[in-house]
Amino acid sequence: MQNLAWALSLILMAVVAAVFLWVVKGASRPGGDGGAIARTAFQWRDRLFWLVIAAGAAISFATLREWPIAGHAATAAKPDVVIRATGHQFRWQLERDTVRAGQLVEFELTSADVNHGFAIYKDKNTLVAQTQAMPGYVNKLQVRFTEPGDYEVLCLEYCGIAHHNMRAVIKVRAGS
């Protein structure tokens, strides 16, 4: 998902940059009939508008048809393991920290003090999933760990001066 977001953003930003550069390059050349340019451009804009609306409808349908937050979906799968987790300034309290690869794990997140962000990393540069840990509420985050290994949990909601040290490890062992 990160690769798609990065690539799509770069492509669309490059398109915007190209259009700006093209127009800017010719802006100092005189001779354009402002009225004629506007009429043609507005016709194109009308088409572009409906294209963007159609793309938006397609994206919304594709990304929301199945509720993207698995733990809170109406048809949420029954988890193999439930781990209640609580955020404290500045540590994570996990009911257990070891699971088997392939299990569907549901983290039930809350906080004992301030808002925290419970983010699971496969390595330092791959964020697997996240949710907020908030006082008075429980957020359910479902994750299926497919590969064994140690997954690091970081806090992604600023929670005070040792925020960056608020970490834990989830050990995923090879399935039996």
Add this chain to the structure above:
Amino acid sequence: MNAPTMHSADTPSARLAFQLYVAIGIAVFLLMMIAGAVFRAAQATWLPIPASFVYEIMTLHGAGMVGISGLAGAAVMWYFLRRYVALSTGMFLAMLALSLVGVVMILAAIGIGRFAGAWTFLYPLPAKGMGVWGTHAAAAFVGGLVFIGVGFLLFYLDCALAILRRYGSLAKALGLDQLFGSGPVDTSLPPTVVASTMVIIINVLGILAGAVVLVMSLVSIYLPAVAFDALLMKNLIFFFGHVFINATIYMAVVGVYEIVPRYTGRPWRISRPFLASWAAVTLMVMAVYPHHLLMDFAMPKWMIVAGQVLSYLSGIPVLLVTGYGALINIHRSGLKWDLPLRLLIFSLFGWAAGVIPAIVDGVIRVNLVMHNTQWVPGHFHFYLLLGLVPMLLGTMLYACTRTQWAETALDRAAFWTYGIAGAVFCFVFLAGGWLGVPRRFAVHDVSWLGFAQIGTLAAVLVLVTALVLGVRLLARLPRASLSAGM
């Protein structure tokens, strides 16, 4: 190019008030850029300062940048809106005075009280300093924001009264009667009035929500036994914060509407798509804030869906109305480039390009793996550093240039370096977000250091070029005119 009618007196005190805003704006922007560069350099391990101090710097940078963006944006709106309606210089100065009181309180909270709760003061963090900051420090920070909010509220109420006196109602000033009417559009309604009315509506409501949550925060700071619903508080804070920061750019864009046509000789007139766009933006800016709360799974599902869908739709007016409209206006117009115009057109690119990663982040499935990574400062720096700041600079330079700007090689070098270094700075943030680097970490893991180091170098270049542009503007400030281009 919309025949302005000078409704506010062009008095020496009004001119001095504008000059004060410009001078303070430049100084604070530069100081806050230094704070931001220090924050990045600390992440790069190039500045050996304790984490607690880094978070104080982060808090200062956030609060300072949001506050000065609001004041500078309001100065641009005041500068042009007063050509159509009678605005009070006293209220304009009252906003500055109250903001300065707020700034002193915030500086005391951070510098003396060691407050480091971030500018977002997310409940109940201000009350839980873990012994690092005390109740009075937290209260001074929150109270400082209240003073700033009251100042803005006075300014917007003065603008609203002036618009009501001239146009009869906010609906008419927003052009709703024309949008839903059947006759031809009366193009004498200036885009500046439409944009200003939108900002007044959203920011009065935003600041009122902010006032409520700030008072609730003060109660929680002094009466810890009183607990509020954390999700409600989060909604109020993000509604206020989202609306306020968005309003800054919607105020500054008035400068584009007013100035670009003077270079091209093509008037920027209202039309039904223009009015529809501003009416839609009025609603969407207020309704879209749940896209900040997509990872709060306890939020009602309809609000989460609205956050994603409206996030996408919000990009349309920016890209297809304002950005596209500016390009049509300048295309083959025979304009002559100078520094103010370069900055204004570049700012539209920064805004238009910056909304793309923001929209991408507004998709729930993307947000699950990119929320609160550096993707977020990546996109908001794109449309603030490369959008809002050049928009403000371009407008203020224009206001200080009675005749055409005599552009020097230094101006051109500063402009291009600012643009390129600023883009690098933002793309490094975006690349960090792509690879999961967290935002708001004082200390970075070894594998993330490269991003922080390149980002610091780019930040220093941005700072140096902003200093050059700022000094150029200050040097012209004595020539500032309230009737530039008229």
